[in-house]
Amino acid sequence: MKRIVFKDASIVVTMNENMGEIKNCDVVVEGNEIVKVGKDLKEEGEIIDARGKILLPGFVNTHHHFYQILNRNMPAVQDAPLFKWLLYLYEVWRNLDEEWVRVSTKIAISELLLSGCTTALDHYYVFPKGKENLIDFEIEEAKNLRIRFHITRGGMSRGKSKGGLPPDDLVQEEEEILKDYERLVNKYHDSGKFSMLRIVPAPCSPFSVTEELLKETLLFARKHKLQSHTHLAETLDEEEYCKEKLGKKPAEWLEEIGFLGEDIILAHCIYLDDEDIKRLGKYKTGVSHCPSSNLRLGSGIAPIKKLHEAGCNISIGVDGSASNDTSNLWLEGRMALLCSRVKDKLTAREVLYFLTKGGAKVLGRDDIGEISPGKAADIILIDTNRIEFAGSGYDPVAGILFSGGNFRVDLNMINGKILVKDGKLLIYEEEKLIEEARKVERKILEKI
Known part of the structure; x- marks a missing residue:
């Protein structure tokens, strides 16, 4: 050896x-x-x-959307808040295909590797009709790049006709999503020590999923001893949506469903009052802090110090490169440090902990x-x-x-x-990756 x-x-x-x-x-x-x-x-x-x-x-990235790497810096949404940003990009993401997913995965992971990331969670949740196997191409490329990988099988089940934000043709029925959880776990999931690949069920967000999907996801994940993941409390628009449609604030809704705990990873967590913070801390819920995206979209700054003191496990995520617009995890750590100075001051060593051991804890791992x-x-x-x-x-x-x-x-x-x-x-030549990205970028532009 x-x-x-x-x-x-x-x-x-x-x-x-x-x-x-x-x-x-x-x-x-x-x-x-x-x-x-x-x-x-x-x-x-x-x-x-x-x-x-x-x-x-190595640094641990706990929230990303690899496929968005080829949608950086798009003029139409450079200054848009989250909901307007999503409504525009849903139309772009209808055109996702194998080449797009493969190239974006290679670019995203390469940028992560160069910035010190050794383990990454990616939240893949867009499945255009007839292209339901795109996630398999992402997994294949991640294996080739040898990153330690937690791939989430995301899903959206509440389209516009049911009061959700995404268009109906980008959502799926709950049964279809649950069936694919089972397929992916059986085909890929490795729960062993030093595992290089794990599957994480991940309903997308309160404004794009049904309560049934969240409940069924939780049952499936806990039966198979998996982590679960979703977005939470990212914007005031989300909070108002939940109050209007669900009669509760986002964190209240998740607690009622049971979607809180050490096996749950919540991205963003900006708009939480003191009671919400206590809710998440009570169950030792994992939080993925995404400061660059939160600032880029004008969403706000998460109360990370308070969440940590309340008992939450804290980690860092770069979020999607269409809202960051980088995949540099080291730089994200610096942003977390600087943002905290106007909220609830963190030290450099606290942030380095979140980038490493904290990320491992959020992903349910004691071997990294x-x-x-x-x-x-x-x-x-x-x-x-x-x-x-x-x-x-x-x-x-x-x-x-x-x-x-x-x-x-x-x-x-x-x-x-x-x-x-x-x-x-050492795996790829950067110049060739850039050339591949520009080729797909031109195709995307032709269809906008």
Whole structure:
């Protein structure tokens, strides 16, 4: 079994129970597992010189929409709030096809890898009629790129005719969605240690799903011991919609259904009052904080500190690249830090925790997010010998977020395999990916 020794990292940020940071430290990887962490280890194997670099657990992205990567910066919705943004893009997404999904998945994951992401959750929820298997193409590309992947089988079951936001031809019947949950779990889901692929049922949002779908999803997920995922409390429009159509605020509605808990991941969570925060915290619900998208759409800033103090598990998500408009998870961490300064101040180390161990907890995993023996060999190196870090050496760990740099890691290892080295992808040539993206982008433009 191959052994790799990271030698003399300037600082190893362990994210263990003591939040340990070890200077001039070695880390030994055997196969896909970390086997030793300590100073001056006399170990044989391939040596990686980590001097001048900070070694951390790989970042964990808990909310994304890969297919949106080819809809960045669209003029018609550059200044639109969420509901207007969605109404325009639903029409664009009718044209989703295999090439679009494959290319967008490659671009999204490549950008995530370069920014230090080793585990990603993607929320795929648009299934145009006759194209119900597009999610399988996404899974295939994710496997090729070797990222640790949690793919959600999203779904919309409440179209305009039932009082929902999406057009009727983009929604599906509850039975069809539930049947596909079963198919995907049977075909792909791996619940084992160091699993590279897990399935997450994920009704889309309160304004696009029926109560029946949420209830049936919960029953299915808990029967199969799966996480579940949805959007919640993203805008005031959503809150008003829920009050008018459901007679309750979004968080109240989910509590009544039972859709709260440690096995639930809620994206956004901006418009929550103190009672709502207590609701989510009481059940230790997972939250995916998406600050860039929340600002880009003018939605607001989530009360992350309060949610964490109330008992919620907190993580970071880049959200879809049509509302971010990047897939850079390291940069998203910096945005989370800065946004908190006008809401409920977070420290740099709290945000780094949310990016790593926090993300692992939200995804229901205890085998990633930490540099300790027995954990997955998901490791990133950040080179601080760069001009953008000059002058930040007083606290190099905090400097990862305060100074940041070009937001590309020097090295990214997932499951013991090096996928980024010297800040460059080893799997694909970036120029070819860009060319593929532009080709599909032109086709999208022709149909608008």
